[in-house]
Amino acid sequence: MPTLNPRYQVTDTGQVRRLLDEAALAWPELAxxxxxxxxxxxxxxxxxxxxxxxxxxxxxxxHGGDWVAIRGxxxxxxxxxxxxxxxxxxxxxxxxxxxxRVPAGEGEIPAEHGVA
Amino acid sequence: MIAFRPVPGTSGGRPxxxxxxxxxxxxxxxxxxxxxxxxxxxRLSAELARAIGVPLxxxxxxxxxxxxxxxxxxxxxxxxLSVMVDGRPLAWDALVSFCDPWPHPFGLLGQTGFFDAxxxxxxxxxxxxxxTARLNAR
Numbered sequence: 001m002p003t004l005n006p007r008y009q010v011t012d013t014g015q016v017r018r019l020l021d022e023a024a025l026a027w028p029e030l031a032x033x034x035x036x037x038x039x040x041x042x043x044x045x046x047x048x049x050x051x052x053x054x055x056x057x058x059x060x061x062x063h064g065g066d067w068v069a070i071r072g073x074x075x076x077x078x079x080x081x082x083x084x085x086x087x088x089x090x091x092x093x094x095x096x097x098x099x100x101r102v103p104a105g106e107g108e109i110p111a112e113h114g115v116a
Numbered sequence: 117m118i119a120f121r122p123v124p125g126t127s128g129g130r131p132x133x134x135x136x137x138x139x140x141x142x143x144x145x146x147x148x149x150x151x152x153x154x155x156x157x158x159r160l161s162a163e164l165a166r167a168i169g170v171p172l173x174x175x176x177x178x179x180x181x182x183x184x185x186x187x188x189x190x191x192x193x194x195x196x197l198s199v200m201v202d203g204r205p206l207a208w209d210a211l212v213s214f215c216d217p218w219p220h221p222f223g224l225l226g227q228t229g230f231f232d233a234x235x236x237x238x239x240x241x242x243x244x245x246x247x248t249a250r251l252n253a254r
Contacts, residue, residue: 056124057124057125057126060124060125061125063125064125067164068125069145070124081163081167082161082163082164082166082167083163083166083167085167086144086145086164086167086168087167089144089145090144095144096145096146097136097146098124098136098146098147098148099136099145099146099147099148099164100124100125100147100148100221100222101161101220101221101222102124102125102221103123103125103126103221
């Protein structure tokens with residue numbers, strides 16, 4: 001069917017074949033449909049992903065005005081005081097990817113030009 | 117190349133050139149900063165300075181600045197800063213202006229202290245930027 005969406009080719013060989021064979025044992029009702037097995041594998045894998053970035057953004061918005069430390073898509077610590085966040089990282093031996101203060105509103109984001 | 121990102125904690129929004137900068141010697145706090153050609157220097161939160169143990173009392177002060185409509189007191193402290201570029205740490209010494217209060221969610225990396233330590237290639241259409249360290253950043 002014509003489409004503008006990206007297409008992917010998967011060949012039933014090697015690692016893919018092994019995964020599909022295992023999937024066929026787990027879901028015998030789909031054993032005759034390798035395409036359905038592939039989709040079921042993908043759906044199952046998706047359920048085991050770490051929390052999505054969107055979840056983190058929603059979590060951050062609940063902490064407007066707080067200092068936070070994040071790693072990947074995980075919120076490590078949030079507190080109104082930077083000192084508490086830094087102390088928590090130090091005490092727990094945790095490494096963060098980013099430390100920042102969550103905007104309390106869009107007005108806290110500088111405009112297109114420099115502000116200082 | 118470093119991809120632009122939206123300011124975290126905002127609902128989407130325009131992706132910007134953000135970069136994590138370590139101000140503390142233990143590389144414990146990767147402070148999110150905006151690469152900002154319009155900023156005169158490196159401007160960070162004084163609250164964060166206190167949290168990581170940068171001594172501000174007695175530090176030289178500069179004339180107050182107006183940031184986001186708020187008058188801020190400026191403490192100027194020379195610090196060893198570092199960033200991770202392609203998995204490799206690059207460190208340099210810079211005069212940092214710690215501002216009290218600091219109304220923005222991130223610091224600013226501006227002309228003095230940052231743009232004189234790095235050549236910065238910004239590819240706005242591709243929403244990415246590249247840092248090349250000059251002699252004083254290793």
